Amino acid sequence: xxxxxxxxxxxxxxxxxxFGAQVVHDGLDMEVQQHEIxxxxxxxxxxxxxxxxxxxxxxxxxxxxxxxYGQDVEKLAATDRLSLVQSYxxxxxxxxxxxxxxxxxxxxxxxxxxxxxxxxTLDELADMNxxxxxxxxxxxxxFPSQLSGxxxxxxxxARALALExxxxxxxxPTSGLDPISATAFDELLLYLHTxxxxxxxxxxxxxxxxxxxxxxxxxxxxxxxxxxxLPGMLKNPNPxxxxxxxxxxxxxxxxxxxxxxxx
Amino acid sequence: MxxxxTDALALExxxxxxxxxxxxxxxxxxxxxxxxxxxxxxAALSGNLVCDWTDARAPGISPAWALLRRLAETVPPVNVxxxxxxxxxxxxxxxxxxxxxxxxxxxxEPTLExxxxxxxxxxxxxxxxxxxxxxxxxxxxxxxxEAFSRPRAWRGSSVAxxxxxxxxxxxxxxxxxxxxxxxxxxxxGAQQLSRFGADIFVVDLVTIATLREMGVLLTSVIVAGRSGxxxxxxLGVMQLNEETDALRAMGMNPIELLVVPRVLALVIALPxxxxxxxxxxxxxxxxxxxxxxxxxxxxxxxxxxxxLSPTTFWSGLVKAPVFAILIAMVGTYxxxxxxxxxxxxxxxxxxAVVQSIFMVILADALFAVLFVQIKF
Numbered sequence: 001x002x003x004x005x006x007x008x009x010x011x012x013x014x015x016x017x018x019f020g021a022q023v024v025h026d027g028l029d030m031e032v033q034q035h036e037i038x039x040x041x042x043x044x045x046x047x048x049x050x051x052x053x054x055x056x057x058x059x060x061x062x063x064x065x066x067x068x069y070g071q072d073v074e075k076l077a078a079t080d081r082l083s084l085v086q087s088y089x090x091x092x093x094x095x096x097x098x099x100x101x102x103x104x105x106x107x108x109x110x111x112x113x114x115x116x117x118x119x120x121t122l123d124e125l126a127d128m129n130x131x132x133x134x135x136x137x138x139x140x141x142x143f144p145s146q147l148s149g150x151x152x153x154x155x156x157x158a159r160a161l162a163l164e165x166x167x168x169x170x171x172x173p174t175s176g177l178d179p180i181s182a183t184a185f186d187e188l189l190l191y192l193h194t195x196x197x198x199x200x201x202x203x204x205x206x207x208x209x210x211x212x213x214x215x216x217x218x219x220x221x222x223x224x225x226x227x228x229x230l231p232g233m234l235k236n237p238n239p240x241x242x243x244x245x246x247x248x249x250x251x252x253x254x255x256x257x258x259x260x261x262x263x
Numbered sequence: 264m265x266x267x268x269t270d271a272l273a274l275e276x277x278x279x280x281x282x283x284x285x286x287x288x289x290x291x292x293x294x295x296x297x298x299x300x301x302x303x304x305x306a307a308l309s310g311n312l313v314c315d316w317t318d319a320r321a322p323g324i325s326p327a328w329a330l331l332r333r334l335a336e337t338v339p340p341v342n343v344x345x346x347x348x349x350x351x352x353x354x355x356x357x358x359x360x361x362x363x364x365x366x367x368x369x370x371x372e373p374t375l376e377x378x379x380x381x382x383x384x385x386x387x388x389x390x391x392x393x394x395x396x397x398x399x400x401x402x403x404x405x406x407x408x409e410a411f412s413r414p415r416a417w418r419g420s421s422v423a424x425x426x427x428x429x430x431x432x433x434x435x436x437x438x439x440x441x442x443x444x445x446x447x448x449x450x451x452g453a454q455q456l457s458r459f460g461a462d463i464f465v466v467d468l469v470t471i472a473t474l475r476e477m478g479v480l481l482t483s484v485i486v487a488g489r490s491g492x493x494x495x496x497x498l499g500v501m502q503l504n505e506e507t508d509a510l511r512a513m514g515m516n517p518i519e520l521l522v523v524p525r526v527l528a529l530v531i532a533l534p535x536x537x538x539x540x541x542x543x544x545x546x547x548x549x550x551x552x553x554x555x556x557x558x559x560x561x562x563x564x565x566x567x568x569x570x571l572s573p574t575t576f577w578s579g580l581v582k583a584p585v586f587a588i589l590i591a592m593v594g595t596y597x598x599x600x601x602x603x604x605x606x607x608x609x610x611x612x613x614x615a616v617v618q619s620i621f622m623v624i625l626a627d628a629l630f631a632v633l634f635v636q637i638k639f
């Protein structure tokens with residue numbers, strides 16, 4: 001059975017993914033420890049989203065293995081697979097809220113599917129999850145199209161948290177947000193990370209988010225991953241990493257992080 | 264008094280207050296059971312209540328929230344404290360609980376006001392819809408009016424594409440259905456008429472029915488199903504992708520680019536399809552007369568000439584452009600109405616097809632009355 005305290009929470013070994021002649025992952029290894037916030041970065045087209053889809057089992061990798069809590073996701077029986085899926089939460093880049101359901105119904109969707117609960121209880125749980133991500137209970141009655149970008153990201157997070165996962169996958173959680181909303185999202189994530197003792201895997205392009213929240217970073221270069229702590233990564237001699245972490249945008253984010261005493 | 268509840272909860276008096284023992288599985292998986300037992304807690308608790316988490320296994324956030332919510336409902340309020348290694352997220356939940364209380368302090372509207380409000384909103388919505396239809400017609404008229412002084416606005420290539428998609432590609436299905444329906448009418452008609460020895464009138468039946476009514480009506484219904492839905496879906500997806508907004512932002516008029524070419528194309532394609540359907544219908548009637556009634560083809564054609572008045576063919580065909588305008592306008596209008604969600608797209612596509620078929624049949628009825636009145 002699943003042991004949510006298994007360490008490492010995620011272990012990817014020798015992952016190969018290719019689309020026709022184009023090789024995206026060429027023996028990628030990745031390990032995510034319990035209770036860390038692991039940031040995945042890489043240039044456009046280096047296969048960050050493909051990596052996430054492979055881990056989530058949405059894409060069958062050409063070769064290699066993906067283990068979550070020590071279970072090989074490819075080899076699980078259907079019932080174990082279901083309990084694995086219920087043990088993590090995912091937010092997609094554009095929120096992927098079901099557009100025909102209200103925000104509250106979106107949050108209740110997995111609860112309704114897996115537990116038979118009274119409407120009143122479901123409403124209260126929706127309230128709780130919305131409050132937890134900093135939305136008002138009133139926002140639950142709105143449809144996704146009535147929400148701003150930042151609220152969509154928060155609502156998606158509320159839905160991801162509905163089944164109380166210990167493991168959270170976030171695909172570009174702050175992309176498309178203004179700096180103030182993005183910073184607020186970073187703070188929310190850090191807060192929930194400590195309060196709920198989450199393990200977080202996050203794809204991000206946002207250097208501020210990276211410096212504010214991540215305890216370790218994995219960089220995808222040439223189909224492989226270089227993982228290190230942030231200070232270690234800053235000293236890495238690889239030219240792409242140097243350029244990424246020492247460009248003008250990175251320097252500003254670094255200074256900001258140093259000032260706040262994070263990172 | 265010791266009210267022991269099964270499994271998850273046990274309530275015991277404790278000094279001048281209560282002690283609530285939380286036992287067994289308190290994870291999210293046990294939520295339905297916990298929910299039911301929380302409901303059974305006596306409503307009138309008062310004084311101090313101590314929640315003892317010592318024996319609660321793997322406490323989950325949702326059950327803990329349900330517990331907090333339940334204990335907050337007691338009248339008069341109890342003073343709750345937690346002991347026995349309560350879960351780490353309890354502080355967070357208590358903070359959220361205070362925030363929730365603040366958000367909900369406003370009163371809900373009474374039922375009557377809500378009903379009146381609903382009725383009012385519905386009426387306003389109807390008005391808005393009516394206004395929308397008029398504006399839509401006005402915009403089309405404006406574009407068409409302008410196009411006479413600005414030939415580029417006719418968008419010839421776009422019209423040609425839509426003639427191909429709504430007309431040419433519909434030829435096989437329209438032909439087949441017109442042929443089959445007229446065979447069926449001729450066959451059933453022959454069963455009845457041969458009893459009176461009036462076999463030859465099958466020719467009258469088939470030709471008049473096909474040319475006056477069935478050719479154009481069947482074609483219109485098929486086109487409404489094929490192209491009315493396609494128009495609504497295409498424009499609907501463009502609305503959802505903000506493509507129409509992009510066009511407007513570049514100074515282009517979506518009505519001119521998207522709506523008018525479709526209407527024009529259908530106005531051209533539907534009469535042509537109707538002619539094909541008429542021909543196939545007559546062919547079907549002729550074939551059945553030959554095989555079933557042994558009426559040779561020259562005799563069929565001679566009888567056909569006698570049965571037709573000069574207006575029979577035109578009284579069918581003249582309806583086709585009108586039906587085309589109805590189908591194309593309903594389809595495009597519903598498509599342009601799509602907002603926000605995938606469900607709206609599906610709903611409005613359905614509405615487009617149903618309404619355009621209804622409008623076609625309604626218009627056909629009006630034409631029937633009109634033609635009788637003017638003896639067309």
